[in-house]
Amino acid sequence: MDETESGGRAELLTAAQMRAAERAAIDGGSVTGLQLMERAGAGVVAAALAERPALAEGAHRALVLCGPGNNGGDGFVIARLLAARGWTVDVHLMGDPDRLPPDARANHDAWARTGPVQPMAAARDAAPPDLVVDAVFGTGIGRPLPTGLEQVLDAVRGARDSDPGRSLTVAVDVPSGLCADSGRPLGRPLPADLTVTFHRAKPGHVLDRGPALCGRLVIADIGLPDAPVPGAVRWIGPWAARRTAKTGGHKYRHGHALVVAGGFGRTGAARLAARAALRVGAGLVTVAAPAAAMPECAAQLTAIMLRQADGSNDLCDLLADDRINAVCLGPGLAPEGAGQTEARAMVLTALQMRSLAKGRGIVLDADALTLFSWPPEKREKLLAEITAAGGCVMTPHDGEFARLFPDLASRLEAEPGGGPAWSRLDAARAAAARAGCVVLLKGPDTVIAAPDGTAAIHAAAYDRAAPWLATAGAGDVLAGLIAGLIARGHAPFDAACAAAWLHVEAARTFGPGLIAEDLPEALPGVLRPLGA
Ligand SMILES: NC(=O)C1=CN([C@@H]2O[C@H](COP(=O)(O)OP(=O)(O)OC[C@H]3O[C@@H](n4cnc5c(N)ncnc54)[C@H](OP(=O)(O)O)[C@@H]3O)[C@@H](O)[C@H]2O)[C@@H](O)CC1
Numbered sequence: 001m002d003e004t005e006s007g008g009r010a011e012l013l014t015a016a017q018m019r020a021a022e023r024a025a026i027d028g029g030s031v032t033g034l035q036l037m038e039r040a041g042a043g044v045v046a047a048a049l050a051e052r053p054a055l056a057e058g059a060h061r062a063l064v065l066c067g068p069g070n071n072g073g074d075g076f077v078i079a080r081l082l083a084a085r086g087w088t089v090d091v092h093l094m095g096d097p098d099r100l101p102p103d104a105r106a107n108h109d110a111w112a113r114t115g116p117v118q119p120m121a122a123a124r125d126a127a128p129p130d131l132v133v134d135a136v137f138g139t140g141i142g143r144p145l146p147t148g149l150e151q152v153l154d155a156v157r158g159a160r161d162s163d164p165g166r167s168l169t170v171a172v173d174v175p176s177g178l179c180a181d182s183g184r185p186l187g188r189p190l191p192a193d194l195t196v197t198f199h200r201a202k203p204g205h206v207l208d209r210g211p212a213l214c215g216r217l218v219i220a221d222i223g224l225p226d227a228p229v230p231g232a233v234r235w236i237g238p239w240a241a242r243r244t245a246k247t248g249g250h251k252y253r254h255g256h257a258l259v260v261a262g263g264f265g266r267t268g269a270a271r272l273a274a275r276a277a278l279r280v281g282a283g284l285v286t287v288a289a290p291a292a293a294m295p296e297c298a299a300q301l302t303a304i305m306l307r308q309a310d311g312s313n314d315l316c317d318l319l320a321d322d323r324i325n326a327v328c329l330g331p332g333l334a335p336e337g338a339g340q341t342e343a344r345a346m347v348l349t350a351l352q353m354r355s356l357a358k359g360r361g362i363v364l365d366a367d368a369l370t371l372f373s374w375p376p377e378k379r380e381k382l383l384a385e386i387t388a389a390g391g392c393v394m395t396p397h398d399g400e401f402a403r404l405f406p407d408l409a410s411r412l413e414a415e416p417g418g419g420p421a422w423s424r425l426d427a428a429r430a431a432a433a434r435a436g437c438v439v440l441l442k443g444p445d446t447v448i449a450a451p452d453g454t455a456a457i458h459a460a461a462y463d464r465a466a467p468w469l470a471t472a473g474a475g476d477v478l479a480g481l482i483a484g485l486i487a488r489g490h491a492p493f494d495a496a497c498a499a500a501w502l503h504v505e506a507a508r509t510f511g512p513g514l515i516a517e518d519l520p521e522a523l524p525g526v527l528r529p530l531g532a
């Protein structure tokens with residue numbers, strides 16, 4: 001990924017946005033559809049040979065599966081280019097050549113002058129080749145894969161897996177059946193070793209099952225203009241954290257974050273969040289804890305300040321200090337039983353007092369969300385207070401999200417009937433609009449959405465996989481990072497984007513064996529190269 005902030009290259013384009021970019025370039029006369037298809041096919045061949053250099057030497061055998069649209073057209077180009085290298089190429093088409101769109105038809109005909117086009121069903125019996133090219137469906141998939149095609153893909157997969165390591169499976173644009181907008185499979189796609197997409201990655205490459213089905217991802221340049229697409233989803237890269245550089249000034253110039261802790265024996269989560277807020281550069285960080293938890297906190301905290309807050313009245317007194325410009329509530333907040341009412345009151349107090357301090361931001365995580373999940377009136381009350389407060393970020397994981405937005409979660413769980421399928425991106429956007437705040441939906445694919453539909457995705461996938469983050473307390477650290485950045489003056493959406501990147505970068509810097517405590521300690525090594 002090229003992470004330049006100004007260009008469009010950090011964008012993820014939906015199928016419709018990609019079609020519009022292609023249409024605009026063709027209508028503008030700068031390129032023809034046939035040229036784009038030729039470049040796409042050449043890009044796939046180049047990427048496949050680069051992926052497995054042994055294929056660049058000598059002649060090999062390829063199985064090319066072509067579909068009824070332009071993805072199939074790319075397949076015919078690939079077949080022709082491989083045959084020109086001396087390869088033996090078996091080409092199978094799904095559907096009727098007479099119904100191919102014009103550019104695909106032209107490439108079909110060009111191939112047909114070189115070799116036969118066999119029916120798709122015959123690919124079931126193909127011997128394992130050196131290269132499988134999946135060019136059945138790309139961004140145009142509109143409904144689940146036909147059963148007959150699934151059986152062919154299953155057979156190809158079976159033959160491939162019976163001789164592990166022999167063939168390379170390359171998906172053209174997306175593995176056929178993967179929805180390019182959502183990352184959700186429409187049926188049972190053939191998992192690829194390598195996916196070569198064109199011009200820009202699509203949300204489906206980084207969301208949900210996308211990374212697992214794509215294998216590796218290469219973006220081939222097909223010569224479309226670089227101009228940014230209005231409203232496109234941003235793909236979070238180092239650009240998101242570049243503005244974290246700290247410049248001079250008094251500690252209060254870098255803000256004061258308050259993290260509200262739960263009771264005795266439950267303060268670890270808040271302390272983790274507080275340490276992350278301090279490490280990411282907040283000028284001051286205070287933990288507010290109830291009397292019973294003060295000794296536990298005092299024994300653990302040094303640079304972080306400690307104040308007693310036994311309930312919403314005490315929190316109200318603390319928040320009267322308008323220098324506190326970021327508040328984090330949720331990690332380890334809720335005690336069992338009766339104390340939950342007071343914990344809820346603290347959350348509402350923080351929201352209602354937000355208007356006192358200009359620019360104060362509030363991060364709501366974990367218990368601050370779960371405490372309001374039932375009955376529905378409580379949920380609605382929380383969402384209404386969040387909207388009224390403004391300046392909030394909520395950071396649910398999937399379970400917390402489902403408790404707060406059950407209707408949106410069930411849409412996500414339902415089997416997609418067609419494409420584009422309802423996605424985690426759609427769900428986060430809908431939640432942000434409903435709650436009137438920034439929603440960061442956590443996961444290996446973290447989606448950040450604002451009420452106006454602005455959205456970004458951080459994918460801990462491909463060369464940024466960070467499986468070690470699946471460890472207790474990692475989410476508390478993320479909440480603290482966002483609070484610390486808000487304290488430093490970052491807007492809630494920007495703070496969430498930067499924190500998502502820093503969080504994964506810290507995990508990757510530390511590597512295997514990571515526990516949540518390591519994340520704040522790994523931050524200096526992450527911030528230094530950013531000039532932060
Ligand atoms: N945009 C660009 O800049 C460039 C795009 N390029 C390439 O074009 C690809 C997009 O092409 P595309 O729009 O023709 O769509 P594609 O994925 O081939 O499928 C559409 C066909 O499939 C059919 N169909 C759909 N679902 C089905 C199902 N379940 N079962 C059965 N049939 C189904 C559908 O039929 P319909 O729904 O109309 O009945 C239609 O016939 C893109 O991924 C990339 O590879 C490059 O060449 C260069 C630049």
Ligand SMILES: Nc1ncnc2c1ncn2[C@@H]1O[C@H](COP(=O)(O)OP(=O)(O)O)[C@@H](O)[C@H]1O
Pocket residue numbers: 366397442443444446460465466467468469470471472473474475476477478503
């Ligand atoms: N497999 C994974 N790859 C990358 N990041 C992950 C993975 N699993 C979890 N995470 C991240 O780790 C954090 C876990 O947060 P959360 O579920 O709230 O856990 P906890 O409550 O234990 O802190 C989130 O930021 C999530 O995005």
Ligand SMILES: [K+]
Pocket residue numbers: 071134135136137138171172173174175176
């Ligand atoms: K494909």
